[in-house]
Structure formats: C-alpha cells, structure tokens
Amino acid sequence: MELNEVLLARRSVRKYTEEIVSDDMIAQLMHAAMSGPSACNIRPWEFHVIKDAEKLTQLRSATRYSNITAPLAIVVVGNITGLPRVLAPYWIQDCSAATENILLKATDLGLGTVWCGVYPQEQEIQNVSTILGLSDKQIPLNIIHVGHPAENPQARDQYDSSKVFIH
Numbered sequence: 456m457e458l459n460e461v462l463l464a465r466r467s468v469r470k471y472t473e474e475i476v477s478d479d480m481i482a483q484l485m486h487a488a489m490s491g492p493s494a495c496n497i498r499p500w501e502f503h504v505i506k507d508a509e510k511l512t513q514l515r516s517a518t519r520y521s522n523i524t525a526p527l528a529i530v531v532v533g534n535i536t537g538l539p540r541v542l543a544p545y546w547i548q549d550c551s552a553a554t555e556n557i558l559l560k561a562t563d564l565g566l567g568t569v570w571c572g573v574y575p576q577e578q579e580i581q582n583v584s585t586i587l588g589l590s591d592k593q594i595p596l597n598i599i600h601v602g603h604p605a606e607n608p609q610a611r612d613q614y615d616s617s618k619v620f621i622h
Contacts, residue, residue: 461562463610468567471525471602475506480564484529484601487560491552494545497538500553503530503587510586514598517582521571525600529557530573530583536592547574550596557599567604572597 456464485502493499505511505528514530515522531554533546554570561568573579573595583595 456563460610461559463612465558465562465568466608466610467569468602468604468606468608469523469569469600470605471523471567471600472605473526474603476527476566476601476603480566481527483564484557484560487556488531488553491549491556493549493552495542497542497545498549499533499535499538499543499546500550501532501534501593502553503532504528505530513586514583517586518571518573518576518579518598521598521600523569523571523600525569525602527601529599529601530587531557531596531599532587532589533574533594533596534592535594536590546594547596554597554599557601561601565603566601567606569600570597571600 481504488500488502489498505514506526511528514528515524531550533550535543535546538546558568558570573583574597580595583589583598584593587595589595
C-alpha cells in the first residue's frame with residue numbers, strides 16, 4: 456500500500472480470526488517499531504510480544520478496555536532504567552511513536568490492531584506489570600492487540616480544518 460492509503464486505512468479493529476500472526480510479520484512489526492524517532496536516540500522502548508494463551512487471557516482483564524480476543528498482543532513498555540532525569544520523561548513520546556509505527560505497519564501487512572492505553576492509569580500499570588513481571592522502571596504504555604481482522608472498518612479521512620492553526 457502507498458503511505459496515504461495506509462494512513463487512511465488504519466482503524467481500530469476489535470474482532471479477529473483465529474489465524475496466527477506469523478513470526479515474519481512479528482519481525483516486520485518490530486523493525487517498524489524501532490524505526491521510530493527517539494529523543495536523543497535513547498530508545499527506551501521494550502516490546503513484550505505475547506503469544507501465550509494464558510497471558511493473553513490475563514491481559515484481557517488487565518485494563519478497562521482490553522477485553523479483546525486476538526491471537527497476539529504487543530505491550531509497549533518504556534524502560535527508564537539508568538536514563539538521565541532530564542531525558543527519562545521522553546519515554547512516552549518515543550514509545551508512542553513506536554506504537555504508531557506498529558499500527559501502520561500492521562495495516563500495511565493486512566493485519567488489524569487496536570491500541571488499548573495502560574499509562575497513566577496506576578491500577579492498570581500495576582496489573583500489566585504484575586502479569587509481565589516488570590520492574591518499577593519498566594512502565595507499560597499500552598497493549599496493542601494484533602491479528603487477522605474479522606471485521607474491516609472502512610478507511611476514512613478524519614481531517615478537520617477547525618483543528619489547524621497557522622501562525
């Protein structure tokens with residue numbers, strides 16, 4: 456797909472087939488994620504790729520909005536271990552850019568995704584951290600459910616000129 460097609464076609468998908476996501480596709484998603492920008496190139500991201508059925512079940516109840524049945528989940532985590540205090544807060548932007556790259560690459564591959572936020576909800580951070588065995592320096596930003604879509608929301612342009620201010 457051309458970039459503009461991918462941008463417009465990327466939609467939240469909440470229903471998936473049981474078909475697994477191939478290891479090759481997962482690798483492509485990870486390459487796309489790590490191609491994103493990073494403040495001072497610190498790359499604080501970690502990607503916890505969940506295929507295990509038990510962990511997927513646990514993640515479904517970890518947050519208010521993550522009760523999605525998909526064959527794969529990617530938990531995007533910011534690891535601030537050892538980062539200078541001035542740079543540590545930028546993990547959010549870095550991991551968000553990586554997340555968007557995953558969503559766009561998945562669309563390009565014909566996969567569906569939905570981004571379910573974890574951060575900044577303290578209880579949800581704790582729930583996901585416990586499931587994955589994360590330290591207090593590893594902060595889960597989101598859960599991305601990934602799979603072959605069982606629904607195909609129509610591409611749409613959400614441009615709204617009232618949100619654009621040119622100075």
